[in-house]
Each structure stands twice: as C-alpha cells, then as structure tokens.
Amino acid sequence: MHQSALKYYHLITFCLLASCIERIDFPTNYQASQLVVYGQVNNLEDEQVVYISRTSDGRDLFTITPEGIEVFNDLPAPVNNASVFLVNENGLRYPYFLSTEGKYVLSENIPKEDRENLSYHLEIEVDGKIIQSAPEKMPPSIGQDSSFFTFGRGLFGNNPSVPLLSIKSKTFIPSDASSLYLRWDLQSVYRWERTQVPNPFNVPTPPCYVIEPVDGRKIVTLEGSRFAGEAVEQTLGIRRIDRAFASIHYIIVRQMSITADAFRFWNQMKLLSETSGSLFDVPPAPLRGNLFNPDDAEEIVLGIFELARAQETNFFTVRAIFPFVISSPCTYEEGRNMASYPPECFSCEALPGATLNVPRIFQR
C-alpha cells in the first residue's frame, strides 16, 4: 500500500472510528558507532562521492525543528579519518580525498568508458579495520525521461490548501528491459535574490544559490520489466510553491539505472519510510546494504555503495508563469526598518543549503 493510500486509511479510520496519531516518548536503545557508508559512482561528469559517518548514542537533547521541538541528538557523526579507495576488477585503486565533514570525493576522473564497463568495489580503511563493498557493475541501459510539471492546490503537511508544484516524468522504457531497475532523485536549484540596498556605487548584491532535495522523503523506483517498450508517466515528487519560486527555479530530475541488489535496498528503504502504524505495515527491520568487514562477518556496516547509469533532465520556472502572486520577502522597500527583513535577505549562511557559488546548471 503506497503512501497516499495510507493517508486515506487513516482518514477513514479517523472519521469512522476516531483514530488518532500522536507523538509519544518511546524508549530507544541507541547503538552508537556503527559505520554508515553511502557512495555512488555514475556515468555523469559530476563529483563521485562517498559519505562516511557513525551512528550516535543520541543522549544529548537539543532543538532541531523549525517548530522548536526538542529531539534526541541521534544524528550520525561524520568520519574524517578514513582512507577510501575505489577498486576496479583489475585491481586498480583510485583514492578519494576528504572534501568536507564526512564527504570523500574521488580524486581522479576515471574515463567514462571504464566507469561504464568495469566492475568496482569500495575499500575503506578506518580505525584499523577494512570495510569493503560487494563488486558492482553499471547496468547497461536506462529509460529515456522527459520531465515536466503541473501546478495546483492541495494538502501539504497539515495545511489543506497550498499551491503545489507536481514534478512529473514520462519515461520510455527500452523494449529489452528484463533487468532494468530505475530510481529517481529530484533536486531543486534556485536563485535567491538578496535585498538590494541602494548604495553610492550602485553595486548589485550577488544572489545566493540554493541546492536542496525535493520531496526528500519520497523514494520513486520502477521495475522496468513490467513496462518494456512502454512510456510510463508518473509523479516523482511534489514541492510547495513558496518564496523559493520568486526567481529562476530549476528542477533537476536524475534517473538512475541501478542493480537488482540496489533496487532491493531502495525499495526496502521505501517500505521503512512509508510505515504508518497501520495493520498493513510490513514489520520494520534493519536495512542491510552491500558493505561488510571481510575480517569480521559479525560486524554490521550500514548503507550502500552503488554503480548507477544516470541521466539528468531539467526544467525551470519563473515567477510569471504562476497564476498567483509570489512575493519575495527581501524586496527593498524604502523606509522599511532593516531589522524587519529576514536574516537570509542579507546573508547566504542564514539560508539552509545556500551558497554564493554559482551551480553548474546556472553556468550553462
């Protein structure tokens, strides 16, 4: 049963049987220091990255939500002391370097042909242990996407009528799709115009750029064999139309063709993300990827390393296409008290995910 179905299930049970969902305090048994690895190598001219972290004991309380609700600090801690190598089937080792906290970037640009045709595995040396992934090979085919959007109003969070952008794709599945497993990721990249305060030299304030996932909770997968030779239209994600659409706003749709094992992993993650407590929930269980300690079979390493054939499509929106007013909180108004502007009108750091670096898509 998919997510929307579960929403209705609760709606029905609420209306007829007065069901309710409420947040509770529930004991946890945090197991700290389990290694978490997520890495992907794809065929795009992009950074090839691996993220490494460790689970935390979640003992400290701190405030994290915009609603100001205190939750346990159970976020994993980045691991910065690892040596990471990508190893191909011929034994060639390509090192990664530490870029930012817990983020490792492949230091060499491996020829695209090699990436597409050879199998690779990951080798991580951390705290005296060797962690490996199972060898992965990039799938040979991928669907052909054309992405588009529609907009309207609908339920978002607890708000019953919010302007929404539905991001959709029409994907042509090749006729030989017996082992085609697809997954999509959505990214929102937009320009954030800061307040242009008049100045004697008329120097414009450079905009910030924000890169963030869209509908990050949703995992969209498709087993190609069901639709061989067909065009499949589906909604990949929904984003609220808010002030982020006051300027140019790109949506990047990345389709990835992944292996059967990776497909299983992402589908299981999808099941975990769709639990709603109902009778029809699949009982939750620990998610197992393809990483292991060759010297200690008992050690559990979380996460996954995958080789994916990827394809990106995108579209953009401007404020004018929307049939309603989208106002920017940073537009300069003469006589307005500077303190009344939100902090992100002056500082990129105040906006999560914002940077002054111009993203690739804006450079085209």
Added chain:
Amino acid sequence: MRKYWLFVSLLISTILAWDAYAQIKPDSTYYYFRNDNDPKSPFYILTGNIKDETGQGLSGVSVLVDGNFTGRVSDERGIYYVQVDSGEHRITFRHLAYIPTIYRVGMYGHGLLNTQLNPKTLELDEITVVAEGAQRNVNNPIAGINRITAKELNTLPNLMGEADVIRSLELLPGVTSVGEGSAGLNVRGGQSDQNLILLNEALVLSTNHALGFLSSFNPDIVDGFSLYKGNIPASFGGRSSAALQVSTKKGDFLENKTELSLGTSANRILSSGPLVKDKISYLAAGRLSNANWLLRRANNPELNTSRLSFYDLYTGFSWKINQNHNIDFNTLYTADDFLLANDFGFEWSNLVTSISSKSLISPNLSILSTWAFGNFDNSYYETDPFTGARLRNGMEYLQGKVSAFYTYKNHSLTLGAEMIRYDSKPEIKSFNFQNVFSPIPDIRVDKESGLESSPFASLEWNPIKWISLVAGLRYAKYRQLGNAEVLEYEIMAPKTLQNIVDTLLLSGEQMPQYQGWEPRLAFRISLSEHMSVKSGYSRTYQFIQSISNTTGPTPIDLWQLSNFHIQPQVSDNYSLGYFLNLKDNTWSLSLDLFYRNSLHQIDYRDFANLVVNPHLETELVPTQAVARGVELMVKKNKGNWTGWLAYTFSRTLQRSVSSFAVESINNGNWFPANWDRPHVGTLVLSRKLWQGGSFNCNINYSTGRPISGLNAVYIVNNRYVPLFSDRNEFRIPDYFRIDVSYTTGSLFIPFDDSLTLGIFNLLGRRNAYSVFYQPLGTSSRLVPYQLSLLGTVLPSISYKVRF
C-alpha cells in the same frame, strides 16, 4: 485409496443407520405421552420428580434430550421440567454421584416422568458420568473449555453496539489479539490461523468484517459457542491451537417470528417460521453496515468517494424427517467492500454452506454427518492508471464428516472420519481492470490443492466415581493433489534464489504427503463434588496456514497449503487445571496451567515479499514456538450481580531453527511473538435491573504487544533511515479500556423490544495500536508516533424489536 473406502463405508453406515432407525421399537423404558385434550403443539413440557435411593428429592440432576444438555437441572426438591419437541426422544438423567438413567419417550402431549437414581458404588465400575449444567466446569473431563451463550453475548458492551462472537472471546482468559481491529484471535499463545472455526460442524476460513473490527457471525443467528483452548477433542482437527464451534439457531417450527435491529454500525433483520408446520422450518437473517451512509454525508470529497460496506446473509432450514432423524441445511455468505478515496480497495467474501443429518439409531447410538462446501475470495487493488493492479486469491473446499456416538453404561465412544479437499485458487495480479489499462499480462502463480483425511476415535470412561478419562486418537493425513513444479535448492545451503539448482516435476506418488498420529488425552480427578483437578494432552497437525507479512493478521491474507517446502505445523499442548464451585455453584473458580510447543510455525524474513511469489519458501523462516502460562478465572453465576474476573499470565516465544543467517531471526535466539502479552486481565460485570433491563461493564487491561524499536538513525543520500532493533525487542504502551452498556426491558408494551445504549472506551483512552517512526514536522528527523485506532469515547445505540 484406503481413505476413500473408509469414507464410503462410513457413508454406507449412515444410510444403514437410517434404515435401522425404522426398526427401533419402544422398550421397557419407553413412555408415551399423548392427551387428546392438549392442543397440537410443536413442543411439550416434560416434568417430574427425581428421587435418590432413599426417596428424597435429588437436586442438581442434569436433564439431557437426545444427548444434548438442555440447561435444566432438578431443583432442591428434585423437581425438573424441560421443553421437548414433539416426537420421539431419548431423555437422560445424570448426576455426578448416581448412575445415569435413560428413557425413550414419545412426546405427543405434556408428560410427567418420575424417576429414581441409584448411587454409584465402587463395585459398579461401569458408570458413565457426563458432567453438564452448573457443575460442568468441575465435572467435564476436558479442561480449557469456555462457553458463552447468546444471552451472555448480547449483554456484553461492544464496539458500536454490535454483539460479536470473536471480540467477546477476548474477555476470556488465555485469549488475546494483536490489537483492536486486527482479524483473528490468539488462543493460549497460538497464531490466529491456528484456530479451527466451525459454524455448527462446517469449516469457516474467513470470519472478519470491517478489516477485523467485527466478526462475520451475525449475533442474531448465534445460539452459543464453545471455545476449546488447547485440549481439542479427537473429533476436531486440522488446526494446532484451539477450536471454536459456533452453533446457530434453528427456525421456529410453529409460528412466524421477525426480529429487527437498528444500530449504529449495522442494521439487522431476522425472519423465522415454519415452511411445513412442525416439519420444516426456516431461519433467514441479514445484516448490512451503515458506514456507506455515513461516508456519503461527509463533506470531504476523499471520504464521500469512498465505500466501506459489509453485509452477510444467513439461511437455515431444519427438516424433521421423522421423530429420530433431522436434516439441517445452513448457508452463510459474507462480503466486504472497501474503496478508500477512489484510490485503493479491498474486497473479500466467504461462503459456507452445509447440510447435516442427525440420526438417533437406538437409545445408545446416534450418528451425525455433515457435508460442507466453502468458497473464500479476496482481492486488493490500487486504481492508479499507471501503477495500479488488482491482486486476487482464494480457496475452495469440500468437507465431509461422519461421526457415530455410542454410549454404554460408563463408556461413551465416538468414532468417525473427516475429509477436507482444499483447492487454492491461483494468485493473480492483473494490470487491467476498471480504469486501469496496461499491455502487461497478468502475473499468475498457481497454488496447491490438497486432501486432508482424518479418521478419529474417542472413548470417555469413568472407571470409578471420582475419575473420568477421555482418550482419543486421530490420524491426520495430508496429501498434495495434482502435479507440482518444485524448485530444488542446494543441499546444506539456505533457500534463496541464488541457491536454486533444479526444477523437479512431481506427480502421483511423488507428491508430498504428511501424516501423523494425534493422541488426545484428558482426565479429571474429583476431590469432592465441587472440586476437581484436570489434566490433558493433545497433539495436533496443521496443513494450512495464512501467509501475511503484516503487523497482524488481515482479512485478505493468503491461505497456503503445506507443500514440498512448507511442512505442516505440529503442536503439543499440555494443561493442568484446578476447578472449584462454591456456595451452591454461585461462584466458580478455575486455575489452568498450560504449555504448548509448536514446530514448523511460519515467520518471515525481513521485508519478505509474499505477493505473487512462486517461491514463497525463500521468504519464510520456519520457527519453533513455545507458549506457557497460567489462567485464573473467578465467575459469579447467580444473583443480581453476575460476571467474571479473568487474569492470564503467559509468554509466547519463538526462535528460528535454521543454521543459516538469512533464514534466521535475531541470530536464532528466542524472541517474543507479535501477540505475546504477558499480563492480561478482564473484569466483566452485569447487574440485573428492573423490568428485565441490565447494566453491563467490561474492564480490560493488557501488556502492550512487542514491536521492533529504534537503535539508531543514519543518513543515506539525504534521507534519514531508521536502524531497527532485533525483532520485537520493544513493547508498545500497556492497554486499558472500560466499556459500559445499559439494556432496557421492553419499551413499548405491544412489542418484545429492547434498547441498548453503550459506551465503548468510556475513558476515551488513546490506547496504542502501534508505534512507528515518521519525520517530525517539516524536518526530516524521525520521531516515534503512536497510532490509536479507537482513541476516543465511542457511544452507540441499538434498538431491537421482535414480533
């Protein structure tokens, strides 16, 4: 072929028995009652006085008609009366300390029958003691039987005012469920699919309405029901935990009667009367839910495009062929239809139809035969034009059972055989239905057919006054029918897709078959007239199980027969009980200990995919399950206040038995089953009020059920992923609920009517059905949430009128 011959011979014996009946002549204990002045009636009153050997009136003597307890016992002066159908009958008078006396009577008018019972002595070792009536809990040799009558059922406060067989059983010790709204029951640590459910004698596979909130047995047709917990008589089999026998009412042979009930959740109608006076009667009843009516009035478009309806129809015909032979024909059809927001839906339906005959061959011998047909269909569908699909499965079965009951002095012998042929319907996933069009062909997985055949015998014997023994034996045999394609896996390796080495084609004698003896033993030692100790042992095999990797059982679960890879479940059940009646049976007390060991009980691998899966064995984990516990019940049977207090302490633990990691759960360590609730307590009170009214109250408490909790949170590709603990390491919060109801006597003088006002969950307590993890607010952080299905005060009103 032997089982066929056995079955045919039993059939022939039934026919011969019919013939034999015609030759029965009244003997010396025959009494004939007829008075031409009495108006002709379908039933008459038989009354009289029962004296002991000294001529004193003897109280507490049970009166049985044709072997069935009537609920009547002689009073303190020894006087009894009982209503008996017109015709020939066998009347038995029984008392714990006296030799039972049997008479043949012809009831064609009211009758007076006085008798004297002689005490048992040690020399008289041929004594039959069959305990019934007020002392039955002490005297019945089989421990762990609970009975609820229709009257008791209708007085219990219920969800939305709908009296319910299955839900009311949860008030008894040793009976729990996964949670509110989950289908099925867990009896003494058994899985919900381990309960044999019989409508009269016919097998019922689906008992759920409204996703399991209600059962499919219309309370108007229920005459009473008995639950056998663990110690199942030899005449029942095929399930490894418990047996629930629901008996239905018969139509009135004399006059037409109608009952109409209007309630919060459903409306019901019942009609009963003679088709041929004093010969053939009918009973027809129907029930229709009100939820659709409520949904259509909702302002929310998502709600008023939903459907949520159920209905059930029951028809019963009873034919008195002659005074010693009856035939009953019953059909129950139930259907549910849920469509939620025009987005996804469930449909399931169940048909059980049976014909049974009961023949009194001689005063000591009766034969009962039942032939039944059942059909169960279910489907789940999603209507999305691109990703939608409909999933269907189901089961058909044919059941035949013949049993002969013979009593001779202190022995009662039951002999019989039962055969059930199961035909599973293929599991089909269709991508073309309603508004969903797809070039994708259906995915179809053919399922098994099987034949279960079980001859059985049981002897009840009372060697001396204080001891009663029931020894039974059943031979359970199962054979898969037809041909089968079976995957062969690598030896000494787990069953995974990677380890498939070959496909075997099986047919004929190569088809899998399983069999085993099922001994059933029960004995009672009376410590006094009001006190006894009982013990029992039974072994049971189960060849069919429901498959569902969900939090709890659902109404659309797949029934799966045993096959080459799925072995039958085997269960050994032990019990020991102490029973005491006090103050002239005003109070009764029971204390039961039980232990249960089951092998080949099915559990599931993590994230098991069971849908249209042709190699289910790669998703299953065979387990061993052990349940043990103690049940205490204190019941007040008489007076203005009646009711009971039940408390159960039990544990149900499972462990995987495979040595391979992929087929193992929690590294092979014991873990609590989904339905393991160590402490369960219920208090049921009923207070008689003026003019036949009553006030009723239930108080329920139980430990929360086990779930898998959170051990950590980590991030993969910007998504927060919960790391779950070992299976069932945590528990949801404890459960507590109070329900009350008030039933009036007749409101309007010309009618026999009553009004019931009820409040379910009086305290409005938000009992957790489940705990799950979801992102908090607009952040992606995962925090625990509790789902309460019945999280508020739920009032109900129902009005019932009979005319």
